[in-house]
Amino acid sequence: MDNKKQMKNIKIVGFDCDGVMFDTAMANQAYYNQILENFDRPQMSEEQFVYTHMHTAEDSIKYIFDNNADLIQRADQFRKKMNYFAFIPYMEIEPYLKPLLLKLRTKYKLAVATNRTDTMNNVLKEHKLSVFFDLVVSASDVAHAKPAPDQLLKILNNFNAKAYEMIYIGDSELDEKAALKANVKFVAYNNKNLSADFHINSLKEMESILDL
Numbered sequence: 001m002d003n004k005k006q007m008k009n010i011k012i013v014g015f016d017c018d019g020v021m022f023d024t025a026m027a028n029q030a031y032y033n034q035i036l037e038n039f040d041r042p043q044m045s046e047e048q049f050v051y052t053h054m055h056t057a058e059d060s061i062k063y064i065f066d067n068n069a070d071l072i073q074r075a076d077q078f079r080k081k082m083n084y085f086a087f088i089p090y091m092e093i094e095p096y097l098k099p100l101l102l103k104l105r106t107k108y109k110l111a112v113a114t115n116r117t118d119t120m121n122n123v124l125k126e127h128k129l130s131v132f133f134d135l136v137v138s139a140s141d142v143a144h145a146k147p148a149p150d151q152l153l154k155i156l157n158n159f160n161a162k163a164y165e166m167i168y169i170g171d172s173e174l175d176e177k178a179a180l181k182a183n184v185k186f187v188a189y190n191n192k193n194l195s196a197d198f199h200i201n202s203l204k205e206m207e208s209i210l211d212l
Contacts (some may be wrong), residue, residue: 006185008211012159012166013104014152017114017123018053019171020189020203027090028052032064032098035075041065054146054172056115056139084119096204101132103212110158111135113151113168113178135159147177152184152204167197169209171205 014175018024025179032052033043044052044064049176052060057079076109104110110133117140124130135158142150158168163183170176176196179186187209189195198209 004166005092007167009164010108010167010185010210011161012155013183013206014111014113014155014166014168016168016170016175016189017116017120020169021112021129022123022127023092025049025053026088026092027087030090031082031084031087032060035061035079037066038078039065039071039075039189045107054115054174056145057117061144064120067088070201080118084122085126088123091127091150093127094201094203098129098207100203101129103207104130104210108210109134109211111124111137111155113137113146113155115139115174116196123132146174147181149178152178152182155185156182162194167210169200169203170194173174 015021018028023134029049036043038180040152048064051063055063060078061075061079062072065075078127101110102210112133114119116138118147120136121130124133124136135155137151137154139145142154144150152166152168156163167187168175168179169187170179171191173194176186176188176194185205187198187200188194193201200206
């Protein structure tokens, strides 16, 4: 059975946040650079930036502070006191996200699976997106963040669904691995290097994939 025919079984559409729903490059860079600046550290390197784009805040802090236990503890305490609302204006909503969500919500359950921890709900609220999603699963809601499949499995369990009834849109290797382990259909967004059932460069292309 080809991919298009299998799409008729889909009941859940899942989204990653950073790099899919939003271009968060400027926001993440400003966020982590402010933490580094507070501890008189140089701004993030390109390698550090790429890492923080995909991983949880806790793992990112460990990475950019070179696994220095004392600095990590103090940086994490500082991070938790920061007001993330100051960085939300740096986030650019992806073109066609809201029109796509309006169409999807009439036919599918919608979910977010993100390696963000305590900022996702504020992001959705500020951009007036909360109403669209039936479930939001962050890294703090599961035992293991992506690339583990825990977030996607939690979504399936929540809706009492089978793996073949879900499709997940992501942009990173962590998303690819999580989808593979959960055995759900994977759509790679703006990343031709990933192994996926579909590759798209615009969220509007989801309309043809799901035959909206």
